Amino acid sequence: MRRLITSLRGTERGGISVMVAMLMVVLLGAAAVALDTGLIYAERAQLQNGADAAALAVAEECANDELVCSVSAASLGGQYADANSKDAASDATILELNTTGDFVRVQASTRDGVTGSDKLGLTFSSMLWGTEPTVGATATASWSMFPHGGPSILPLAFAPCVFDLDGGVQLIRFHGNTSPPSCTSTSPSGQVLPGGFSWLAGSDSDCNLDVENDTDVPSKPGVSSPEGCVDVLKSLYEQTALLPVYDDFDPAGGANGSYHIKGWAAFKILGWKVSGSEQKDNDIYPDATCTGNCRGLIGEFVSFGTLADGFTGTTDPDADFGASIVTLTK
16 A cells, blocks of 8 residues: 555656646746747837938938938938937838938837847747847938917028028028118018018017917018017027018008018028117128118028927918928828
8 A cells, every 4th residue: 555655746846847847838938929029019119219310311301401311311311210228229211212202211220339220139039939039119200380470599581582482591681671672572361472581479588479270460660679589699600590481571660560470491500680670690791781871681591400399280282482391191
């Protein structure tokens, strides 16, 4: 009997060993899934950040110069994808670059910064299943929308007749100074629009003015700039600012005048002569000088894509003044 009991106990021990071995496999598998799934999710999150950054960078470049971006898209996308990877390495591929439809689609995928492998090194899964995955993420960015409303860093609006994207450096006169206006044009209502730019009323003490979509904005009487705007103008020297363009105005005059804002243009500010004696580089460009009684801005209109928050967009071609909003679309 004692021998029989001992024999049965030995059989139980053997069965328990088999069960423990089987449970260990299950536990290791669960550990592999838990740990490696976390690694995969972390890798995908990094790659998504990289794809987003790459798509936005390429879209912004294309908004500024489509010919340049067609050549530099791959290298620029790779630069921004790598910058958002913890080991500064990833594979970035331009899946589609459509300068007619104004969008770009980018894929970022795994690349080990040390070994150069395009596989994600996992802790347990490769031991269990013998494979390592390649993780990827895609992003699409567009520059097809034109600014329709948003924050104006300078409360002024251009007349459409001065807009010339290929005109180089030019002088844009303030419409109310004693010098002749640089141009006049006829609005849809038949009114004659004064040339140059007009200061707008309603800005805050920091010179900011929020302009709503397709709206009328009161004009500021006189030629002096609003409070705080000279300091802002100085900070924008040799910088590009998005500024409103008007297409119609109410000629009531004085504080009752108003301008209808149609769209936005990007203007690189290179000089000025504004309130009183405030001036900067207003006499160094032979074809764009502003001296004596002249009041105006000197600079050039440029193609420009903005990533700034606060702008609403439109696809209305009449609002296309060379500026566009760069956004992620997928």
